[in-house]
Amino acid sequence: MANKKAAVLVAGSWGTALATVLADNGMEVCLWSRREEQVTEINRRHTNSRFLKDTVLSEAIYATTSLEEAVRDAEAVILAATSASMREIAGKLQPYLPPEALLIHATKGFEVETMKRMTSVIAEELPSYDSRRIVVLSGPSHAEEVVLRCPTTIVVAAEEMEAAEAAQDLFINSHFRVYTNPDVTGVEIGGALKNIIALGAGLTDGLGFGDNAKAALMTRGLAEIARLGTAMGANPLTFAGLAGVGDLIATCTSKHSRNWRAGYMIGQGAALEEVLEKMGMVVEGVKTTQAAHILAQRYEVAMPITDALFRVLFEGKTPEEAVEDLMGRVRTHEIEDIAQEASAKWVP
Template identity: 70%
Template sequence: MGKSKTTVLVAGSWGTALATVLASNNHEVVLWTRSGQQAEEINRTHRNSRFLKDTVLPDNITATTSIEEAVRDSRGVLVVSPSHGMREVVRQIRPWLRPDSLLIHATKGFEADSLKRMSTVISEELPEYDHDRIVVLSGPSHAEEVVQKSPTTVVVAAQCLETAYAAQDLLNNSYFRVYTNPDVSGVEIGGALKNIIALGAGMSDGLGFGDNAKAALMTRGLAEIARLGAAMGASPLTFAGLAGVGDLIVTCTSRHSRNWRAGHMLGQGAALEEVLETMGMVVEGVKTTKAAYALSGKYQVEMPITAALYEVLFNGKQAKDAVEDLMGRVPTHEMEEVAQSGHLRWN
């Protein structure tokens, strides 16, 4: 895809960071926001102070509150809406989206009521659009580091390999390396579920349990992600890659992770309402915990960490009690699925 107009919706931290990547690739980037004040600040001062403090944005990023102005004649459209707003945003872009435009989403979550993945939501809202042109972007990537051009590696997945290559070409540069993957569901599931484990990692740190506990939680959390992902039709190999273990590591260990910070506050005794009010930004792991808990029942998949976090978030259980319950579970083989299938043998 040649250098041309590209669009990013919405102007949160991650959307703005992706806009800077596109701008570094010499695209004319239009960043959509509902806030006239935010649009005015970006256009006048080249800053998005609410989300990225004093970061100076490139001159070839402009902001608008008009969906039509943002999307009309755009050859690449990136949707970075919170999961609960995805359907509404896509519905709004439908009249202006070019049939040959590349549509990429970088949202990590499920639709709360339907439990649908974001690409499914997008497909439903764009019935006339070629669904082979829908791409998901995921991987270990904090906005705060991307805008500083710190080396970052992500993955894009699409049903059509040519579409994935087009997204790779649009975004790839010297500091933002893009891999391709055909497993759309796996990339979406891994990106969503790691936020649950990051909540748990933050909670463990907030309780002062140390690195041993966090390492165990991350490892067993990855097993939960892979179990549910496989039940939902994803490739287990995807969870060993950037959208799985890669994203899990960065989200569970970084000071930039809002899910870790939220979990840390919960571990220190804060109530969920207080945490969300203090954060001032969407914490996808909270909604995803509720969705994953429902999905584990739907697919009959055991997810003890998710279940424990669900009890803390929504049923008032104390974080310390939830961890003690997890440690008190009946011991089993590390490779449960292999053992149960009869492929594990002891000498």
């Protein structure tokens, strides 16, 4: 009997890591890429060196440049595209997506042009697919560790709990533990906004400010995430879980974090354009800072850390000036502030 098939779009580091988990679980996995040379490397050498160096991939993983071939007969389709390319890829998927397939996205960001979460973007491009069944996968999970089968715990969320549980069954194994959560909004917002705080954490490290400053930034950053998230309809408890504080810790403290590395280089004096060129990969926190800056104004939510980073990234303020502004803010009470952020706006 042939193995069940999953399709993963696209073949970046995170998509390849998720493909590895699925292959470990006995599935045949087709990775889709636009780049012929990448497809050839995966199929001939079983490596994806641009993203995961010399990691050897399972022979159950193969690649193609044909979207139709990738999703044909797939039981599950996983979208691991960048937030900027999600709409385009979801739209191209429309003619080929099997209606019974489980659809999961693993992207942490907003569409900057519309300020929409990824599930909303996908639902608009796939109108014939039941949007309640779109699953979001998030949590503290560096691709570089997942492919090495380091113990990892993530969360999946969907409006229809059966879909979330199906995703849980698809991915869970002895080194990749999966929890479910009904709060799609909160899981998406937590995964996206933590990238902003990781940029800030890298920036403080680049400035040489030490652990005290980074701990304060992470703690107050989580308050900002919860503040905007609850204003947008999320359950505040979600931000105390894997998609909130869990992902925040991993992204703000790890050498694997693109957002931390980008922030570190900016803190050391590099310009944003120089940083993005050196990284060679998408740094989601940059576009997310733009989106969150606009959303904070729309929802009338105070996000001083996000605002400070926006001014550094896009308005020419120096990191030192931004820190000085943050430290000179009007005094407030921490407990009253947190209680206000996490209380009244969420309706189950």
